[in-house]
Amino acid sequence: MSELRNVIIIGSGPSGYTAALYTARANLSPLLIAGSFDPKTSRIKGGQLMSTSDIENFPGAIHAPGITEFSAAPDEQLAMESLHGISGPELMKRMELQARHFGAEMIEEFVTEVDICTAPGDHYTVKLSDGREFKTRALIIATGAAAKTMGIEAEAKFFGQGGGVSTCATCDGHSYKGKTVAVVGGGDSAFEEASYLANLVDKVHLIHRRDEFRASKIMVKRAEANPKIQIHLHSVVADLKGKPHPMADKVAFFKDREVLASATLEDPRTGDQRDLEIDGLFVAIGHTPNTQLFLNQLKVDEAGYLERDRHMRALPSMNACNRKMLSMDAVPGVFVAGDVSDHIYRQAITAAGMGCMAAIEAERYLAEKLAEESQMDPEALDLSRQSFAQSHWSSERDDMGEKPIIERVAEAAAQ
């Protein structure tokens, strides 16, 4: 028989770990399915930030000497001068440890199947790549999205960790101050990244494979008027070339490493090639949300992202496999957070915020659900009492003058 859990979180990016942290601190004993190393894509648990070098825009996640305690009076000038960002893998490790410290359980396997359809609003089934199967009262989907890549061999060689190829200008653009970079793509993302980078770097080459853009006219106009942006039409990146890493002579780790030096551009109509010297290349050719597990169960928008209501609840698919779901405004107990449902902001901080919101909504849902189940089985109420008794969140509610969840569970069960 499969084990029944209160809440299962799928995904180990900022939204998944934040949802795990909040549900753990609410004594819901969450189980987070983190994923593992995928040899096909070289992806590892931790999501997109695992390939980001310095993160400087996640408030508070910085290294700065002298800032150790709130009560201390740091040398602010020194702290500001030596302040530097935290690496993507470090931030993710910190998030993972924080969630586990407060009681989140983590399994490093892939989810192979999720059954929402059979019993919507009851217990959902989650199957893992090692053959294990779980049932859960609530599910938080935080599977993220993957940036599309061009698929040329050299791209992987320079990708992330300061190598020169990135899929996120907001994350990595700062490292190219005063340098020359290129952006690949002809959609809104490419133009947005090019404009953003033009504020930081000396020169931006925008490389697009056709002579028409998907981007909005206003964004194209703005880029055309920017003297730092040069647009190359009918151009694809055929190859990337490197040069020795600047630290190669000083640090053994970088001895045989290369950083990006140039891109070979090719005209797809004629096959003509030319080299373009660049320090960084930003690939902005779209994202693919990781929704495969939920197709025909949950609703996606035109771009393929999971839709949600303002309580972070997933919506049923138009072709929902269970007719009962079609009459539902939202799928009870299934919550959505992070990039899998966001193609606009796509930031670690927004994903983390959504993870928090989904966790709070899941907590509210479970309070009602456990009360409901306790009417059928009074022992379950005792379990729910224990579960919420030391809830950080319920005590916060006390401070706000609201009734703690545990009291509301008891009241609901008594009715």
Ligand code: NAP
């Ligand atoms: P997109 O609109 O799908 O554009 C992707 C671009 O990449 C297209 O120009 C495409 O070329 C090119 N491309 C695709 N595969 C390629 C490859 N292998 N090699 C070279 N080029 C390739 O994606 P997006 O720009 O990420 O935008 C996604 C959605 O988010 C859109 O709805 C967009 O409006 C929205 N968005 C809005 C904003 C905003 O409003 N501020 C900002 C960002 C994104 P072709 O044109 O030749 O197919």
